[in-house]
Amino acid sequence: VNKVAENNSGVAIATVISTWGSSPRPVGSYMIIEENGKFFGSVSGGCIEGEVIENALKSMKDKKPRKLEFGVTNDKAWEVGLACGGNITVYVECLE
Numbered sequence: 359v360n361k362v363a364e365n366n367s368g369v370a371i372a373t374v375i376s377t378w379g380s381s382p383r384p385v386g387s388y389m390i391i392e393e394n395g396k397f398f399g400s401v402s403g404g405c406i407e408g409e410v411i412e413n414a415l416k417s418m419k420d421k422k423p424r425k426l427e428f429g430v431t432n433d434k435a436w437e438v439g440l441a442c443g444g445n446i447t448v449y450v451e452c453l454e
Contacts, residue, residue, distance in 0.1 A: 368393030368418035372410045372450045374401050375425075379432075379444030393418055401448050402428075414450050423451040 373388040374381075382403035389399040389407070391414035401410055406428050413424045429445035 368452065370414035370417050370450055370452045372401050372414055372426075372448050374446060375449045376447040377445065378429075381444045381446050383446075391415070402446060406446070406448070410448055410450065414452075417450050417452045421452050421454075423449065425449055 370391045371388055372391065374383055374385050377383075377385055382405065383401055387399070387401055389397050389401045389410065391397045391411055393415070395411060395415070397407070397411060397414075400407065406426075409428075410426065413426055417424055426448045427445065428448070430443045432443040434443065
């Protein structure tokens, strides 16, 4: 993280802070996002990374953290072919 921060004017970290039900990554999983959009790590295995990156870039600009919540109900999960629903909460913050 320090090496990335030294080479960029902006870097953010996104961390899974809570999960419920079916979740692709456990609490504590994280992703480092550079100002140029490059990222390292994962908070979901791909399904929400795009939105997390967008929010990380915004956080780098306004220096405000964000708490992002994603989820699908059990009923909706069944409709789209998933066995069960779940929720994931990700905390995004700019590092300086």
